[in-house]
Amino acid sequence: MAPSGLTADEKAAAVRIALANATVQDYLHGDYEITDVDYNTITHAFRGVERSETVPTVAIETKxxxxxxxxxxxxETVVAIAKNYIRTPVIMPSVTQPISTPPGGETPTVPPTVQPTPRNDTAYLDIHPAGGRSVLLDPEDERYPTIDAECQELIRCINAQLKTGFSQEELAAMKRNSTYVALRFSQPTKFETRYIVDGSPRQITISEAVxxxxxxxxxxxxxxxxxxxxxxxxxxxxxxxxxxLVAPVLAEGKKQ
Known part of the structure; x- marks a missing residue:
């Protein structure tokens, strides 16, 4: 049964506990706003058993x-922290937008800045350096197998779940201006992980891992x-x- 809403005193206590946490303090540079204090549910493995807890949650927004x-x-402890980055989109000039017209010359245009476009239903690796362009590797690329194998091993070593979902928009915002590796499968793929639930490894199905x-x-x-x-x-x-493994590919993306 879900608990009733938090009282004003409980909300104040939850905020005090959250703001006193050293990790949270590291995240709070400059101005911030407490946007919500309410119950939320997290799920994790505890002694081999999946357990859900509904606990007070303090939502904080920074710049x-x-x-x-x-x-x-x-x-009076923090049991978990989740963080999503907010990125401000960089709007590039239109390919046909004029810059200036030299006397007697033609109007120059801004060259298009186009990221590689992944192909649907095709496996690929998207390797993106902060401030650079994505480098897409398909399975035929000689660099693909070793990076793909390491990504899949990281997936198999999953040992717990933070029950904090996210939207496609949030993920896109996190990717923007960040360094990341995204492994896209040609079709949803099932993995057996180290996340033990009821005494057995949990299997999860993935279309893309970031x-x-x-x-x-x-x-x-x-x-x-x-x-x-x-x-x-x-x-x-x-x-x-x-x-x-991805360092040389990231360097390539920064040069583009």
Whole structure:
């Protein structure tokens, strides 16, 4: 049974606990706003059993991120933190927009800035450096197999789920101006993970997995898209091997 709404005192206590957390303090640079304090549900593995908890959650918005802090009022501790980046779109000039017309010359135009367009129903890797352009690798590329294998191993090492979904718009905002690796499957693919539920490894189906590379709090997180909805997971595997594998590709994207 879901608890009734929080009282004013409980909301004040939840905010106090959230803001006292060292990790949350690291996220709060400059101005921020408490946008909501209410109950929310998180799901995670506990001693081999999937367990859901409905706990007070403090929603905070900064100039570049939305943060959700899940707190336990009885123990006065933070039990989980979720963060989504807010990115301001960079609007490029139209391909036909004039810059200036030199005397007696033709009106120059801004060359198009076009990101590679993935093909539908085709497996590919989207490797994107912050401030650069995506480099798309298909399975025929000699670099693809080793990066694909490492991404899939990270997925198999998933050991818990953060029950905080996200929209396509939120994911697109996070990708914008971030360094990431996205593995897209030609069709939804099932993985057996290390996430133990009721004594057995949990199987999850994924259409796309996204690994953000330039954010400390994302280093053990995998964000997935699937026919049954998005997921936010933690993995026990270190991301160092993936960073080494994609470093040359990221450098290529920065030059483009």
């Amino acid at each position: 570049d991120a939305q943060i959700w802090v899940f707190v336990d009022l009885e123990t 690994f953000f590379m330039d954010s400390g709090e994302e280093q053990n997180i995998i964000r997935t898209l699937a026919p049954d909805g998005p997921g936010v997971w933690t993995t026990s595997r270190d991301r160092g091997a993936l960073k080494d």
